[in-house]
Amino acid sequence: MENTVVKIQDLVKRYGDLIALDHFSLEIKEGEIFGLLGPNGSGKTTTINCLLSLLSYDKGSIEIFGREMTPVSYDIKKEIGIIMQNVAVFDELTVYENIDYFCGLYIKDKEKRKKCIDEAVKFVGLEDFVKFYPKKLSGGLLRRLNIACGIAHKPKLIILDEPTVAVDPQSRNRILEGIQELSRNGATIIYTSHYMEEVEQICTRIAIMDKGKKVAEGTKDELKRMIKNTETITIEILELPDNVLRDISGLDHVYDTNYSDGKLSVYCSGGKHNLLRILDVLQKKELGFGRVYTELPTLNDVFLEITGTALRDKEE
Amino acid sequence: MQVFKAMFKITKKRLPSALAYIIVFIVISVIASSNASKDSKFEMTKLKICIFDEDDTSESRELSELIAQNHDIVEIENDRDVIIDSLYYKRADYALVINEGYAEKLRAGDTADIFASYCLDESFSTVYMGQFLDEYTNSVKAYLSMGMPIDEALSCTEEALSQETDVSMLRNDKGGDAHYSVDFAAYFQYMPYILISAVFIIVCQVLVTMNRRDIRFRTNCSCISSSKYTFQLFLGSGFFVLAVWLLFMAVGVMLNKEMYTGRAWYAVFNSLIFSAVVAAIAVFVSSFEPADNILNLITQVLGLGLSFLCGVFIPREILSDKVLSVARFLPAYWYINANEMIADVIPFSSEGVIQCYLIQLGFAAALILLTLLVRKVRYSGAAISTNVRKTAVSH
Ligand SMILES: Nc1ncnc2c1ncn2[C@@H]1O[C@H](COP(=O)(O)OP(=O)(O)O)[C@@H](O)[C@H]1O
Ligand SMILES: [Mg+2]
Numbered sequence: 167m168e169n170t171v172v173k174i175q176d177l178v179k180r181y182g183d184l185i186a187l188d189h190f191s192l193e194i195k196e197g198e199i200f201g202l203l204g205p206n207g208s209g210k211t212t213t214i215n216c217l218l219s220l221l222s223y224d225k226g227s228i229e230i231f232g233r234e235m236t237p238v239s240y241d242i243k244k245e246i247g248i249i250m251q252n253v254a255v256f257d258e259l260t261v262y263e264n265i266d267y268f269c270g271l272y273i274k275d276k277e278k279r280k281k282c283i284d285e286a287v288k289f290v291g292l293e294d295f296v297k298f299y300p301k302k303l304s305g306g307l308l309r310r311l312n313i314a315c316g317i318a319h320k321p322k323l324i325i326l327d328e329p330t331v332a333v334d335p336q337s338r339n340r341i342l343e344g345i346q347e348l349s350r351n352g353a354t355i356i357y358t359s360h361y362m363e364e365v366e367q368i369c370t371r372i373a374i375m376d377k378g379k380k381v382a383e384g385t386k387d388e389l390k391r392m393i394k395n396t397e398t399i400t401i402e403i404l405e406l407p408d409n410v411l412r413d414i415s416g417l418d419h420v421y422d423t424n425y426s427d428g429k430l431s432v433y434c435s436g437g438k439h440n441l442l443r444i445l446d447v448l449q450k451k452e453l454g455f456g457r458v459y460t461e462l463p464t465l466n467d468v469f470l471e472i473t474g475t476a477l478r479d480k481e482e
Numbered sequence: 483m484q485v486f487k488a489m490f491k492i493t494k495k496r497l498p499s500a501l502a503y504i505i506v507f508i509v510i511s512v513i514a515s516s517n518a519s520k521d522s523k524f525e526m527t528k529l530k531i532c533i534f535d536e537d538d539t540s541e542s543r544e545l546s547e548l549i550a551q552n553h554d555i556v557e558i559e560n561d562r563d564v565i566i567d568s569l570y571y572k573r574a575d576y577a578l579v580i581n582e583g584y585a586e587k588l589r590a591g592d593t594a595d596i597f598a599s600y601c602l603d604e605s606f607s608t609v610y611m612g613q614f615l616d617e618y619t620n621s622v623k624a625y626l627s628m629g630m631p632i633d634e635a636l637s638c639t640e641e642a643l644s645q646e647t648d649v650s651m652l653r654n655d656k657g658g659d660a661h662y663s664v665d666f667a668a669y670f671q672y673m674p675y676i677l678i679s680a681v682f683i684i685v686c687q688v689l690v691t692m693n694r695r696d697i698r699f700r701t702n703c704s705c706i707s708s709s710k711y712t713f714q715l716f717l718g719s720g721f722f723v724l725a726v727w728l729l730f731m732a733v734g735v736m737l738n739k740e741m742y743t744g745r746a747w748y749a750v751f752n753s754l755i756f757s758a759v760v761a762a763i764a765v766f767v768s769s770f771e772p773a774d775n776i777l778n779l780i781t782q783v784l785g786l787g788l789s790f791l792c793g794v795f796i797p798r799e800i801l802s803d804k805v806l807s808v809a810r811f812l813p814a815y816w817y818i819n820a821n822e823m824i825a826d827v828i829p830f831s832s833e834g835v836i837q838c839y840l841i842q843l844g845f846a847a848a849l850i851l852l853t854l855l856v857r858k859v860r861y862s863g864a865a866i867s868t869n870v871r872k873t874a875v876s877h
Pocket of ligand 1: 211
């Protein structure tokens with residue numbers, strides 16, 4: 167088994183009366199792209215801040231690289247790159263100077279630092295903007311600068327807290343690809359987001375958080391296997407007699423149906439050819455139908471089934 | 483020196499607006515100090531006085547001579563209209579008539595109607611001369627009542643009055659020492675206010691930028707230690723304050739049109755130490771990450787508050803004992819204390835001045851220690867109480 171990079175055990179964090187983290191545990195192995203997925207306010211940022219000793223916590227223990235993490239664990243901090251949820255750069259410094267400043271906190275040697283900065287600039291594709299001030303950059307470019315500042319010193323553990331919030335699709339893809347490239351280059355990555363598509367797309371393992379608790383953990387396939395839904399079939403159909411609906415509900419592997427607004431949704435659990443069997447029923451009753459589509463479960467369904475609320479509902 | 487360098491760059495970026503402030507402050511201080519010196523020079527300026535000695539005795543001549551020692555005597559025809567004219571056209575400030583029988587009345591201790599004077603209205607010169615004549619005659623009367631003969635009483639009075647004027651002159655021109663002129667005294671007097679304002683407006687802004695929560699989080703995640711970081715912040719602020727101070731000193735030289743000499747160096751050194759105190763205050767205040775408007779408020783409160791409490795704007799004699807006993811716990815009090823010693827307002831001793839230096843340095847040291855403590859507690863994480871701020875972290 168690979169080495170454990172981060173080990174969080176039984177972490178409890180309170181903000182006054184609010185329990186932001188409730189006996190939260192996590193173990194992250196070397197080389198993983200670990201996704202921390204959860205709606206806003208579920209405690210992702212709090213987890214990261216505790217992990218980095220930026221916040222004190224009430225209970226629990228945190229180990230990074232097998233050593234206890236404290237505010238003065240400079241030898242651990244040296245190996246960590248952090249990209250915060252809020253863009254943390256100096257408005258008064260140019261793109262280059264910003265990267266230079268943060269990289270310089272780790273790398274004293276000028277030559278080496280210059281090389282690192284140039285690589286970071288290239289990595290995030292800001293070559294044409296090195297002399298720009300952050301105020302002149304678009305949201306996406308600003309996020310990329312934020313990332314460059316966090317990774318220039320080539321850390322072994324990279325933590326990204328919602329790096330794609332308010333980013334245009336082009337920058338978003340670039341960022342996601344970049345993260346995968348960092349991983350290929352050997353870094354362990356912790357990635358938090360409330361966008362399940364992103365997490366599905368890049369993460370090798372995922373923990374789903376809600377209200378300060380870890381509600382599920384595993385690879386995305388493992389997570390999806392945890393729920394009974396394997397397929398949701400939607401059929402546009404203008405008129406559906408009750409007896410037909412009952413027939414469909416009675417089919418094998420169908421565990422729920424719903425008909426409203428001229429749309430029939432059939433929730434299936436396992437089994438093959440579910441769609442064909444449903445269409446068969448409709449055809450036998452000579453009912454015409456419009457568009458048909460099937461959806462595989464998303465992490466949202468996982469979340470929905472575990473917590474009873476959709477990830478999306480919580481977004482604002 | 484990464485932090486120091488970044489501070490430098492940020493300051494540089496802000497320099498144009500900073501410079502505007504500094505220049506405004508220098509102009510204010512130049513105006514303030516030149517006003518101050520004008521005021522005190524006014525008292526030293528000799529009045530133009532014409533005397534009509536209608537008594538013409540040795541006593542009256544003695545008085546005329548005494549007046550002539552301190553003022554310019556102008557000759558004007560003894561004619562009411564001419565006198566009024568010359569007063570009007572400022573050929574004379576004051577016209578004194580020593581009435582006939584002056585000597586006799588004085589000897590008898592009767593001071594009614596021994597003088598007459600012409601004046602246009604209650605001007606400074608009438609009040610001044612009126613007071614002088616009162617004092618003079620009262621003093622003579624006092625010596626006479628002690629049983630002195632008249633000529634001795636006159637010379638004793640002269641001596642007493644001249645001593646007194648010496649003292650009052652001293653008080654007014656603040657220049658007991660030839661090397662420390664009125665302009666300087668005033669210039670250095672206002673310096674605390676100007677230094678505090680200038681430094682706060684620039685250094686604190688830079689420090690607050692450095693201290694912004696997100697940036698500080700990122701910095702705290704790095705492997706630079708909290709005390710090293712704070713040390714560089716001090717260094718950066720110190721460097722900048724030093725630059726501002728040097729600028730002020732240069733302006734001081736230009737104002738005075740010559741280099742500092744002798745005792746003026748004490749004042750120069752005093753202001754350097756005070757600058758260090760101000761830098762320490764700035765770093766301390768900015769550890770609390772005040773918002774811009776709060777920072778402005780703090781600047782005003784500290785700048786004006788310290789200045790008023792400690793006697794930058796108003797002479798300390800006017801301040802109540804209560805205020806002064808509070809002010810003792812403020813560094814500006816000791817700055818002003820040293821300054822007043824240097825200007826001979828209170829007796830000068832180099833030990834006394836050095837004591838003031840040391841007390842100010844004590845303030846600076848205490849502030850630095852406090853800052854290190856505050857930063858350790860607030861920023862190095864594990865000890866923070868986090869229920870303070872909700873906005874920044876929650877997305
Ligand atoms: N400094 C704070 N003080 C009080 N409550 C906070 C603070 N920071 C976050 N919270 C609360 O803790 C919970 C978790 O927040 P956070 O970790 O930021 O969630 P996420 O990053 O998943 O959106 C939220 O309910 C939030 O309101
Ligand atoms: Mg967050």
